[in-house]
Amino acid sequence: MTVPTVTLNNGVEIPQLGFGVYQIDPADTKDATLAALEVGYRHIDTAEMYGNEKEVGEAVAASGLAREDIFVTSKLNNGFHARDAALKAFDGTLEALGFEYLDLFLIHWPLPKVGDYLETWKAMEEILASGRVKAIGVSNFQQHHLQRLFDEADIVPAVNQIEVHPYLTQDALRAFDAEHGIATEAWSPIAQGKVLDDEAITAIADRLGKSAAQVTLRWHIQRGDIVFPKSVTRSRVEENFALFDFELTDADLTAITALNRDERTGPNPDEFNYIPD
Ligand code: NAD
Numbered sequence: 001m002t003v004p005t006v007t008l009n010n011g012v013e014i015p016q017l018g019f020g021v022y023q024i025d026p027a028d029t030k031d032a033t034l035a036a037l038e039v040g041y042r043h044i045d046t047a048e049m050y051g052n053e054k055e056v057g058e059a060v061a062a063s064g065l066a067r068e069d070i071f072v073t074s075k076l077n078n079g080f081h082a083r084d085a086a087l088k089a090f091d092g093t094l095e096a097l098g099f100e101y102l103d104l105f106l107i108h109w110p111l112p113k114v115g116d117y118l119e120t121w122k123a124m125e126e127i128l129a130s131g132r133v134k135a136i137g138v139s140n141f142q143q144h145h146l147q148r149l150f151d152e153a154d155i156v157p158a159v160n161q162i163e164v165h166p167y168l169t170q171d172a173l174r175a176f177d178a179e180h181g182i183a184t185e186a187w188s189p190i191a192q193g194k195v196l197d198d199e200a201i202t203a204i205a206d207r208l209g210k211s212a213a214q215v216t217l218r219w220h221i222q223r224g225d226i227v228f229p230k231s232v233t234r235s236r237v238e239e240n241f242a243l244f245d246f247e248l249t250d251a252d253l254t255a256i257t258a259l260n261r262d263e264r265t266g267p268n269p270d271e272f273n274y275i276p277d
Helices: 026-039 053-062 083-097 117-129 143-152 171-179 199-208 212-223 234-241 250-257
Strands: 005-007 013-015 043-045 071-076 102-107 133-139 159-163 183-187
Touching: 026 053, 026 234, 043 053, 053 071, 053 083, 071 083, 083 102, 083 117, 102 117, 102 159, 117 133, 117 143, 133 143, 143 171, 159 171, 171 183, 199 212, 199 250, 212 234, 212 250
Parallel strands: 043 071, 071 102, 102 133, 133 159, 159 183
Antiparallel strands: 005 013
C-alpha cells in the first residue's frame, strides 16, 4: 500500500497518513510505534507534552529502517513561549528522540494570553536556519494568529495542525491555510471515536464494505488533509492504514462534510492557556 505524500511549501515531502502517539503511555510507546512501522507507517506525530518522545526515538532506532525513511514531527510545549526557552526545548526534543535532525517542529498551541507566539515563531525560524529541522509549522493557530505571523515574521509556516473531523470540518480555516500555502494537518481525525456511530458514515461504510473509521479517514485524505490516527490495537492500526484501495464519491464527501456542527473534542485555541507542570 503506497501512502501519497504532500509537498510542503519549502519542498519537503510528508506522508499524508501517519501514526499519532498522543495518550499512549510511554511504557507502551516503543512497541506501538514499532508495530505501526511494521504495518507500513512512515510518519510519526509526537510532542514533548506527550512524554513519549524518547520511546518514539527508540522505536525508530530499533526498526531497522533508515532514519531518512521515517518522517517524525514533534512540538514545542506550552511552557517554552520565549526565544531562549524555545531554543533549549528544541535541543531537549532532539536529545530525547536521539536524532541528529527532526523532520517537522511545531508550536503546539498559540497560548495568546500567556506568551508571545510571534517571538516564539522567530525562534522557530532560527531553529530552521540551524539546519537541524527540515520544516517548521504551527498547531492550533486560528486565522488571526497566522495573519500576525504573515505581517511580522519572515517564514510562512509549512503546516497548521488543527482539530478537524466530520463534526468540526473547519472549512474556513482550511481554505485560509490553503490560500497561504500552508498544509492542514487534521488532529483527532475520527474525533476520538465519536463520529464512528454516525448513521451517515456507517451507511457509506456498509455500502463500500469498509469500517466507519476507514470511511472517515478516507474523507480526510480526499479533502487533501494530512492525518495520523492513534491506536494501540494492532488490528485498528492495520485498518487505519488500509485507505488506498477504495474511493468515496463526491456525494459521499458532501454528505460527510454536511455533518459539521462546529463541535470540538479539545479546547478552543483562543481560550486555551494551559501550561503543564
Ligand atoms: P483520534 O481521532 O485518532 O482517535 C483515537 C481513538 O480512536 C483511539 O484512542 C481509539 O480508541 C479509537 N480508534 C482508533 N482507530 C480506531 C478504529 N479503526 N476503530 C475504532 N476506534 C478507533 O484521536 P487523537 O489520538 O486525539 O488524535 C490523533 C493524533 O493527533 C494524536 O495521537 C496526536 O498525534 C495528534 N493530536 C494533536 C493535538 C494538537 O493539539 N496538536 C491534539 C490532539 C491530538
